[in-house]
Amino acid sequence: MSTEQFTRGPAMRDVAAAAGVSAQTVSRVLNDHPNVQDSTRRRVMAVIEELGYRRNNTARALVTGKSRTLGVLTLATNNYSRSSLALGIELGAREAGYTVNSVTSSLSATALTDAVSRLVHQGVDGIIIAAPLQDAAEQVRHITARIPTVNTDGSSSMGERMVGVDQDIAAVLATRHLLDLGHKTVWHVAGPADWSDAASRLNSWRRTLKEAGREVPPELHGDWSPESGYRNGLILARMPEVTAILVASDEMAFGVLRALTELGRRIPEDVSVVGIDDIDLAAFSNPPLTTIRQSFEDTGRRAVHRLVSQIAHPEEAIAPDLVAPTLVIRSSTAPPPPGS
Amino acid sequence: MSTEQFTRGPAMRDVAAAAGVSAQTVSRVLNDHPNVQDSTRRRVMAVIEELGYRRNNTARALVTGKSRTLGVLTLATNNYSRSSLALGIELGAREAGYTVNSVTSSLSATALTDAVSRLVHQGVDGIIIAAPLQDAAEQVRHITARIPTVNTDGSSSMGERMVGVDQDIAAVLATRHLLDLGHKTVWHVAGPADWSDAASRLNSWRRTLKEAGREVPPELHGDWSPESGYRNGLILARMPEVTAILVASDEMAFGVLRALTELGRRIPEDVSVVGIDDIDLAAFSNPPLTTIRQSFEDTGRRAVHRLVSQIAHPEEAIAPDLVAPTLVIRSSTAPPPPGS
DNA sequence: CCTAAGATTGTTATCCATAACAGTTTTCTC
DNA sequence: GAGAAAACTGTTATGGATAACAATCTTAGG
The missing domain is CATH 1.10.260.40 (lambda repressor-like DNA-binding domains)
Structure with missing residues (x-):
């Protein structure tokens, strides 16, 4: 003491x-x-x-106007993507000689604005918006216009300050995989509508089906939690015509798997399931989950690099830095049952 | 731009x-x-x-000597406990009007020392050591002696600056549950030896068996990853006398479940499995996992409260603040098979 | 009406490091 | 060896907020 x-x-x-x-x-x-x-x-x-x-860094920061601190805005949720992104950012920052100042926010516009202005107020040199909300970037643009900012929101529509995994491709890969296996169409358990990841995946799934000339079934919505996947799984399990499901996150996919199993639908014999994220546990579900791999940790690192170089050269033109995800085939997907 | x-x-x-x-x-x-x-x-x-x-907070910090920033030291890993603890800390800090400055570290003593001194150097008002390493607190004591510090390491042996979940009780609850079901003894897949959580759980498991007069089988070691659980599960699955397994984390338990299933051991009919943590996915494994619930998020919050009050009243005496975890019974545990 | 006590506001020094500027010394060149 | 250029070092002002102290103005009591 x-x-x-x-x-x-x-x-x-x-x-x-x-x-x-x-x-x-x-x-x-x-x-x-x-x-x-x-x-x-x-x-x-x-x-x-x-x-x-x-x-004394404080005195230094006062006189130079630089704190060698990066602000990170995350959402107050604890899912895999958030935490590995945060980890990547930490590691990247350390390598670049920066310290990380993180604040969490809820979904509302005022909360976002407040969180970002807290960061600015703290004197950070740049901001990483790791909150994949629709229009999050737009909502805080009036604050971030004056300070280097990077978004890790993977929607390529969001402009040039973007770093991340191309979310549009993710759902395309997954949907195509299921169609290629012979499924007539693919059902979709989407994420919350205000998350840009969820929206991109939803749109790409829909577009892919349309381009293949398939029927587009109505989508179901979850909130990223395994529980919500379970609830939606209970619904889908009761519909005999459902043979292929794309779930917008691995965590929800676990819930879907559980529900299907409980109601006696076999995976992958009766129903194929694809997740997105490739969380560490995805290889150990029952059966192991076919999914789309995207390295959030890498995204975090890249976001830092981008931001740091933007801080150093504010004048320089920037371009989106999106990386393509990859399909990881495990045992939760197979051709549809013969009679279907 | x-x-x-x-x-x-x-x-x-x-x-x-x-x-x-x-x-x-x-x-x-x-x-x-x-x-x-x-x-x-x-x-x-x-x-x-x-x-x-x-x-301007920088100027304010310079003249007052207080930055209203808390330093958090975490390990550079992405497991459930780390990230929910971090979330709890963020939320607690926000409620208390503090900002969080986080640094990650690897296991080595020099890395730890370096990370902590980076925090001090940054001018934080207090430090939360969220790195559950054996002796982590001791190793950095020479730096933290001068600044309010809190540990979230749950080993009650570590002194008065401790906040967290009582790790000793966790393994006791789990082991007792299995013995109460009628199992002759309980096998254990432990975490890495240098993690204090792992060590506490290992010791408590051993002690509980001894107190019940049971044979103590040799423990197996994993590294918290599902993969390591899987590898250990493949070993345990080949030993017919194994009817009950306590796994030191839910994530490893998923790997164990998978291995047992693959080698044809039924859960819980042939083998009972208990995890520790109660991660969100634990209710959705196959079968749903019996586990020990401990709220890391709550721990994070409590750590902040403790730290903030310590900053305000440095003279005040402090006592450890440990909370008891609880047993959550799901479907992965049952009495042993008749013939065993 | 005067004075002491209290309320309100201003002035100055301080925190620490750095940039801009200025001064001094060294080195070089013709 | 003079003059110029380069190298080295010091002085001062600066950043923004705050504590300590000082000054002024009210108000109450005698």
């Missing part, structure tokens, strides 16, 4: 005094300016070492 | 000038000091509103 008072460490002036130079010289040594004599530099370094001096 | 220069917002002096008062008065209004006339206060508020003035 530390009842002792927090003692302020030595300041630059203390180092300067001990080394017999001015504070400015210490600053120059610290910032690797060329115009310092080698002997002086060594002397200052020695004193810094001896006194255990560390530069 | 914002090529326009970042324009500094209005400063306190601008507000002061516009309101015809001194900067100090503005400061007093902002800080709710009593000695400001109501008319003055209203006038200042109006100008603040009109100019869209926001206080």
Whole structure:
């Protein structure tokens, strides 16, 4: 237990005094300016070492206007994509010598605005919006116009500040896979309508079916939770004509699998199921889940790199940086049952 | 694309000038000091509103020595416990009016030390060590001695700065449940030896068996990943005498379930499996997983509250704040097969 | 009506590092 | 060896908010 008072460490002036130079010289040594004599530099370094001096970042930030801190806006939910994205951002930031300041927000426009302005207020150098909400970027544009910003929302429609996995392709890959197996059509358990990922996947699924000349069944909606997948699975399990289901996330897919199993539909013999995300557990469901792999961690890293270079060169033109996801075939998909 | 220069917002002096008062008065209004006339206060508020003035936190931090920022040290892994803990911390911090500055670290002592000193250097007001490593707290004590610190490591042996779920109880509950069902003994797939959670669970499992006078089988070790659970499951599945398994995390338990299923051992008829954590997906495994529930999100919140009050009253005595986990019985556990 | 106490507001110093500028010394060139 | 260029180092102003202190203005009591 530390009842002792927090003692302020030595300041630059203390180092300067001990080394017999001015504070400015210490600053120059610290910032690797060329115009310092080698002997002086060594002397200052020695004193810094001896006194255990560390530069005060707060003062630095005040005078330079740069905090070497990145702001990250995430949604207050705990799903796989959010957390691995956050991890990627952390790692990327560390590699780039930045610190991460994260705030969570709920869905509402005011909450978003508030969260972003809290970040700006905190003095971050740039912002990563890791909240894949429809129009999230638009809603806060009036705040972020003045500060480097990157979106990890994978909807390519959202403009040039985008980094992520191409969400349009994800659902196309999944739907095609099921059609290629011989299914007449594909049902879809979508995510919440206000999430851009969910919307992209929904649109791509629909478009793919149409392009293949198939009937487009009505979509069902979940909230990303396994429970919501389960509830929708209970409905789909009662419909004999359903032989193929695309679920908008692996977590919901687990719920769908469970519901189908409980109602006696065999996977993949009776019904094929495809998820999206390829979470760590996807290979260990029963049966192992065919899914679309997209590396959120990598996305986080790329977002940081993009943001950092934008901070360094604000004038430079930027282009979206979208990566294609890949199909991972496991055991939850097969050709439709013969009679169907 | 914002090529326009970042324009500094209005400063306190601008507000002061516009309101015809001194900067100090503005400061007093902002800080709710009593000695400001109501008319003055209203006038200042109006100008603040009109100019869209926001206080500069960097300057504030410099002069007060408080940044209203909490440092969080997490491990660079993406498992359920880590991410929900992080979420709880975020939410708690927001409620308390704090911002979160997070850094990740690997296992090594130097990485830990480095990460913590980065936080201190950043000027955080307090630190939450959310890295459940054996002796993590000890390793960084020389740095954290001077700054309020809280551990979310659930091993009650670690001293008074502890907040979390009592890890000792978790494994006891699980083991007892299996013994109560009639199993002769319980096998254990443990986590990595250097994680304190894993160590507590291992010890408690062992102790519980001994106290019940049962044979203690050799433990198996995983690395928290579903894959490692799968590998260990393949081993256990080949041993006919294994009828009950306690797995140190739900994620590994998914792997164990999968391996058992693949090798034809029925759950729970042939083998009972208990996990720990109660992740969202645990209710949707095949079969649904009996597990030990512990709310990491709640732990995160409590850690923040504790830390904030410690920051406010550094002198006050503190006591560990451990919460008991609960047993959630689902379908993966049953009495042992008759002949065993 | 005067003075002490209280309320309100302003002035100045401070936190720490850095940029801009200025001064001094060294080095080079013709 | 003078003059110019380069190298090195110091001084001062700056960023924005706040604490401590000082000053002014009210109000109440005698």
